[in-house]
Amino acid sequence: MRLNIQELLRGDGAIPFTCEVDPAELDFPSVAAYRSPLSARGSVVSSAGLLTLKGEAKVSLLCRCDRCGKEYEREDTIPLETVLAAEHQDEEDPDVFLVQDDCVDLDEVVTTAFVLGLDSKTLCRPDCKGVCPRCGHDLNEGPCSCRPEADSRLAVLGQLLHEDEQEVS
Template sequence: MQYNVAQLLKASIGTAFQADIHEEDVQLDSDLKILGAINGHVRMRRTDYGLLVDGWVDLTLPMVCDRCLKPFEQPMHITFEELFYPTIDVTSGVPVPPPLGEDEGFPIDEHHQLDLSEAVRQHLLLELPMRALCREDCPGLCPQCGHDLSLGPCQCQPEIDPRWGALAELLQQRLPSQA
């Protein structure tokens, strides 16, 4: 996801460039494996500081369900909007300091190559679900025997907390008298 933006950096403020994204075998992070290709769209607009880049990507991540521990594929739609600034002046070749501070935006390398990988990685990490579920109504595993409850109920009797044992005895005593 690299683009040579030298011509865009030479253009007047407001000039835009658009491109479709289709990348195979992209590795954004050692912990994030991507299945298949990344597809999307990017738009780059020249600003007085550098380039304002926005767009979206669609990708699929392999995940493991937090409830039933089965692997599944999670499709993700990631949108992003970031400022990229040049590190080398495109006309003179002189190093340029970051315009807004180093924490504001992403650098464009000395060869005027803009790499979207880090911006997409950061937005992907923000979009990851807090709890990975293979489906919303996944029943999970039985806490006693480990049976997959999506295959049907298990034969386990519910555990009664010993602290509630006295109440359970009272309930048993009341039930026969009501019958």
């Protein structure tokens, strides 16, 4: 959705907004499905010649845990806070959104905030223990019957020490 903020370009004021963005095309390996659109609300404020957009977006996700692979439901609230530039003054700055034809592209602001805010690791719980690399058992449900792998370097060291002992005696 494009929000017309023409009146803010002339003087101080605020324009509230709500918008919904369909995130279906945003493809992340950790997101199995979107349960809701990105639902945003907030306002664009003009104060002392500075245009800022503030608000928050909410979305329900079905995520896939990076450690155990289990799918889990999650609600994300993404803070929206960005500076808007009326002119092409700082196009290199990714934190600044341009106002074009007196309009702000809310879809772009919301999707960018969502993409940047998505955790690099998605875990079903902060202390997820993952799965056993040998049998695939979910270690959150308790230990499996695999024996812990002996550290091969220690085993070799033990062997060497043992050989030394034999030589001395």
